[in-house]
Every structure is written in structure tokens, then in C-alpha cells.
Amino acid sequence: MMEKIKRHLFLVALGGGVAVIALAVAAVTYFGYVSPNAKLRKSYETTRNIASDIKKNPIFTADLVAEMAKQVDLRKSQYADILNAIRKEGAARKPLVAGVFPMTADSGKRLDFKNKYDTFLRRLMADLRAAPPPGVAEKEFPRSDEETAVYIHPKFSFFRPEWVDRPEAPSMDKVRDGQENLWLMEDVAGIIKKMNEELRQADPQLKDQRPSVANSALKEIADFKIGYEYATLPGSKMGTGVGRYMPPPPLGRKVGEKGEKKKGEEGEKAEAPPRAQTLPGRWSAPGFYQILPFKLVVLIESRYSGELLRRLKGTESFIAVGAFRARPLGENAKEMMGPRKDYGAQTIDRLEVVGESLVFLLDGGRVTTIPAKPAAPAAAPAAAPAGKSK
Secondary structure, three states: OHHHHHHHHHHHHHHHHHHHHHHHHHHHHHHHHHHHHHHHHHHHHHHHHHHHHHHHOOOOOHHHHHHHHHHHHHHHHHHHHHHHHHHHHHHOOOOOOOOOOOOOOOHHHHHHHHHHHHHHHHHHHHHOOEEOOOOOOOOOOOOOOOOOOEEEOOOOOOOOOHHHHOOOOOOHHHHHHHHHHHHHHHHHHHHHHHHHHHHHHHOOOOOOOOOOOOOOOEEEEEEEEEOOOOOOOOOOOOOOOOOOOEOOOOOOOEOOHHHOOOOOOOOOOEOOOOOOOOOOOOOOEOOOEEEEEEEEEEEEEHHHHHHHHHHHHHOOOOEEEEEEEEEEOOOOOOOOOOOHHHHOOOOEEEEEEEEEEEEEOOOOOOOOOOOOOOOOOOOOOOOOOOOOOO
């Protein structure tokens, strides 16, 4: 009896083991073959359907590719037109002294440029109908009986490099920088002149009056500094720098420097450079253009501070406004060159503007730009054969 029971238990256990193994084989077969193949088949069918749809309705047709090629050519043409317009505008600007640019070894011309620097500033003052305030430099710059629309100190309001007062001829680099100074001041002075005249004519009570400081929107140019080192607002969080132009962008620290490495990256990959600390977010681009920062300080009626900023931003002379600060002046403000009664009854702001101008370096773009490839010297005339004359 016991033997029979043992035999049946063995058969039951054997059958159970076979069943477990069969279930394991079935599970492995399903999860290892049937299910993945079902997913693969479904993916294949989806891909085939997409391919069939693309074949019926192709994304890129020959006509579309041809149209895209036309658009690329159009953009290239437009870019070339922009560069040519920049070159044309820059090449048309007249230098202070003829024949001094792009390079001269004639110290006499460079000396002539230095001597005419102040003459150009006087011309800007005359164009603005500007004069020194009462009691300021009247011997050198006598006040005329004509209308005075803006107060300007002839020695301090405009940017005058220290080499202007030296007896020797300036270097060619200084002359080139000086010419860019004069063009930038000319651009800004033109914006101020146009604004004052248009606002005066737009006011029915002022359009028939003679121009005066009292009825001008912008009443005084207090300071105009040019260069990266000057283009800051004291007490603000603006970046400070040295030199004349805003520098090119930094190269960026390479990943892996100082033993650092980022997961999955090689040590030679460089990080992207940060944006420039200006509102336009620009850096100088060597060989294309340089950013020339400036700082302008004016006394202007409070209601027209925004108008001046708008006009500076809206000009086509490649000027951008990076930052500004306006502070209303009291009745006895020391910042005024002249007496308060000369400025009229309106509230006046002391407006500080930090801006930028583009100096293009394109070949043929400005008369001050040195050509990238100097012209080859002219070939010497061929010698006449012996015994013959030309």
C-alpha cells in the first residue's frame, strides 16, 4: 500500500514539474518572441503607412526644393545689398582733411587735421544755433546777436582728445579715431537739431518766435564722452571696461579646464560666450564692425526726455541706446551753465544716455578704413631698347 502511494506521489510531482517547465517555456516564448515581434510588426505597419502617405503626399517636392533654393539666393542677394549700402554710405562721408585717409605719411596733413578739430566743433555749434552761456569763454567764442537755441561749452561739452592741445602732429591711429569722433558727434548733433526745430514748429505758441534756449526742448549739451571707459552710469550695475571699443566676445572656458569634465563630453568642447553687457547684446566683430560706446549728458525739458531717446533709437546712423537716467533739476541747480531764467519755466531733466554706434570695417566701407589688401604698386615702364628713344 505504501509503495503504491509513493509511486503515485512521484507521478504527481513529475507531472507538476513538467507543467511548471511548460509554463516557463510558454512565458519565455511569449515575452521573448511573440510580444516583441507583435510590437515590431505594429511598428513596421506604422512605418509602412507613413511611408505610403509620404509617397502619396511628399514633404519635399522638386518644385518646393527649387523654391527654397530661390529663397536662399534671395537672402544672399539682400545681404549683399545691405553690405553694399553700408559701403556706399560710409564711403560718401567727407573727411575733415582731404587726402589724410586711409593712411598718409605726411605729418603736415595730420597736423592740419588736429588744427581743424576745434573748427569742426565750432561748425557743429553754429549748425545747432548754439553758443557758450554768459561769461564762458567769450573771448575765444564771442556770442553773436543771433538766436541761441542751445548752450554748449566749446571746450568741455564735446569730446576733445588730449592730443588736440599738443603741438606735435598726432599719429595716424589718433587721426582715424578723431574722425570717427567727429562723425558720431555730427550724427547726434543732427538728431538734436532736428528735434528742437520740429518740436518748436509743432507748438502753435512757439513756431513764430525766434529760437531761444527758453523755447528749445533740449537746452544744453553738458557732456559728450566717446569710448568704452566713459560709457557708464555711476552707481548703476553696468559693466565697466577700458579702451575705445567694446571688445570681441570672450572665447569661453573649455570644458575640462582645471581638471573639470562634464559627463559624456570631450575636453575640447567650448562653452558658448555670454551676451554683452548692453541692451542690444552685441560685441565687436573683428573684420566686420566695432562697437563704439558713448555717453551723452544733456539738459532737456522733462516732457521731451523720452522723445530724445526715441529719436536716438530710431535714427539710421547705426546708433543704439543701451541705458539712460533722468533726474529733475531744482530751481537753483548747479548743473546749469546759464541762469535759470534762460531755461524757461518748464521742469528740466538732467538726462544721461549711454549708447553705441557701429564703426564698420568693411573694405571700401569708410574712408578711414585701411584696405585689407593694399593695392599692388604700379609696374615700372619698360626700358627702351638700346639705340632707340621713346
